[in-house]
Every structure is written in structure tokens, then in C-alpha cells.
Amino acid sequence: MRRFLRGLRVGRENTPIKIKVIALPIYVLSTMTLEKDAGIALLNKSIETIENSIVSKGGKMDVKLPPKAVSLKEDIELQAIMDQLALENDEIDGDAPEDD
Numbered sequence: 001m002r003r004f005l006r007g008l009r010v011g012r013e014n015t016p017i018k019i020k021v022i023a024l025p026i027y028v029l030s031t032m033t034l035e036k037d038a039g040i041a042l043l044n045k046s047i048e049t050i051e052n053s054i055v056s057k058g059g060k061m062d063v064k065l066p067p068k069a070v071s072l073k074e075d076i077e078l079q080a081i082m083d084q085l086a087l088e089n090d091e092i093d094g095d096a097p098e099d100d
Contacts, residue, residue, distance in 0.1 A: 003057075007050035010042060017046050022082050023089030029067070036069040043067035 004019050007029065011017035015033045022028055029046055033039040044067055051061045070078065 003050050003053040006053050007046040010046040010049055012042070015039060015042055017042065020082065022085050026064075026085065028078075028082060040067045040069060 008017050015031050017031050020028045029043055031039050054061045
């Protein structure tokens with residue numbers, strides 16, 4: 001988790017970075033700002049910081065989607081997708097105890 005804390009520290013008081021666990025090992029980083037390019041650059045720096053920390057300890061990290069600016073509507077849609085992924089992760093066959 002320390003590696004993610006380093007990524008959070010890249011954020012600023014007026015543009016904090018948030019990290020949400022979707023379904024291990026899938027995470028989403030986000031920030032809110034009126035400065036689109038600055039927000040994307042901040043997220044890229046956070047991702048780079050986290051990745052450098054993970055790689056330095058022998059791990060690996062794959063970025064599935066690079067940072068992008070989204071509208072409120074897209075943000076709501078993304079939240080719905082993330083909620084669905086989390087639900088699907090919770091409902092994987094074999095996770096529930098079997099009835100005898």
C-alpha cells in the first residue's frame with residue numbers, strides 16, 4: 001500500500017488524487033480539476049511514481065487505460081462500470097460455501 005501512498009502524495013491540496021480499488025488488482029486513480037491538461041499530467045506523474053516504486057521492488061504494473069478527462073456524465077457511467085466489476089468479482093463461482 002505504501003507504493004500507492006507515494007502516488008497520492010503527488011496530488012495537491014486543490015487537486016487531490018484518489019485511488020479506488022475496483023477488484024484486486026484493479027485500481028482507478030482520479031482527480032477533479034478545471035485544468036484538463038494539468039489534471040492529466042498530475043495523474044500521469046502519480047502513475048509513474050507508483051510504477052517506479054513497484055518495479056524497484058521487483059513487481060510489475062500494467063496501465064490498462066491512460067488518464068483522460070471525463071465529463072460528469074462519463075464519470076457517472078464509469079462509476080457504474082466500476083460498481084459492476086466489483087459486484088462480478090464478489091460473485092465469482094466457487095467463492096460461496098457449498099451446501100451439503
